[in-house]
Amino acid sequence: MNHTPARQPCTSPRLRPIITAAEIERRVAELGGQICNDYAGCDDLVIIAVMRGAIFFLVDLLRQLDRPLRLDIVHAASYRGAATTGSVQMLQPVTIDIRGSDVLVIDDILDTGLTLRRVLDHLAACRPRTLRTCVLLSKNVPRQAEVTADYIGFEIADQFVVGYGLDYNDRYRHLPYIAAVETDDAG
Ligand code: IMP
Numbered sequence: 001m002n003h004t005p006a007r008q009p010c011t012s013p014r015l016r017p018i019i020t021a022a023e024i025e026r027r028v029a030e031l032g033g034q035i036c037n038d039y040a041g042c043d044d045l046v047i048i049a050v051m052r053g054a055i056f057f058l059v060d061l062l063r064q065l066d067r068p069l070r071l072d073i074v075h076a077a078s079y080r081g082a083a084t085t086g087s088v089q090m091l092q093p094v095t096i097d098i099r100g101s102d103v104l105v106i107d108d109i110l111d112t113g114l115t116l117r118r119v120l121d122h123l124a125a126c127r128p129r130t131l132r133t134c135v136l137l138s139k140n141v142p143r144q145a146e147v148t149a150d151y152i153g154f155e156i157a158d159q160f161v162v163g164y165g166l167d168y169n170d171r172y173r174h175l176p177y178i179a180a181v182e183t184d185d186a187g
């Protein structure tokens with residue numbers, strides 16, 4: 001039966017897979033090993049994930065971190081469709097005490113840098129001992145805010161991508177791989 005669910009767009013954008021589930025799995029394991037090494041002497045590691053895009057990356061990376069840690073999430077949002085709005089809202093701030101802790105922020109993708117900058121400023125105000133960042137993807141574009149990632153899964157070209165937590169108008173987050181969206185308005 002050709003049943004079209006309500007609110008489903010009439011035409012779906014073309015998706016072009018660019019990073020496979022196996023490649024993600026391998027790279028996340030490598031990052032996990034590197035993070036465990038780098039934080040070996042640290043007794044209060046706090047992982048803070050930026051919702052909602054980091055959900056898949058967070059869960060898979062956590063499984064690789066065989067060491068004590070604390071976990072929290074923050075929720076920041078900036079995107080509408082495939083175009084950034086430029087302003088970043090902190091919808092959910094940090095809820096645990098991170099003063100004096102070694103904080104590692106986990107995010108899905110570094111694009112303009114505005115989101116991570118906003119999150120880092122928010123967390124820095126809570127006076128952690130160290131504050132570092134780990135992103136699955138880093139887009140090869142000029143940053144609009146001063147921010148660098150300490151750990152990067154994959155460098156990608158300037159294209160709009162979905163899957164493994166990343167969405168396009170709230171769709172495609174569930175894909176186990178990363179795909180480029182090929183539409184007229186996807187940059
Ligand atoms: P930035 O503030 O421009 O660095 O963008 C960061 C946030 O925008 C990410 O955490 C994502 O949620 C979203 N974003 C940026 N680029 C993409 C993309 O290509 N696909 C899906 N979401 C994206």
Ligand code: MG
Pocket residue numbers: 050051052053054076107108109115
């Ligand atoms: Mg995000």
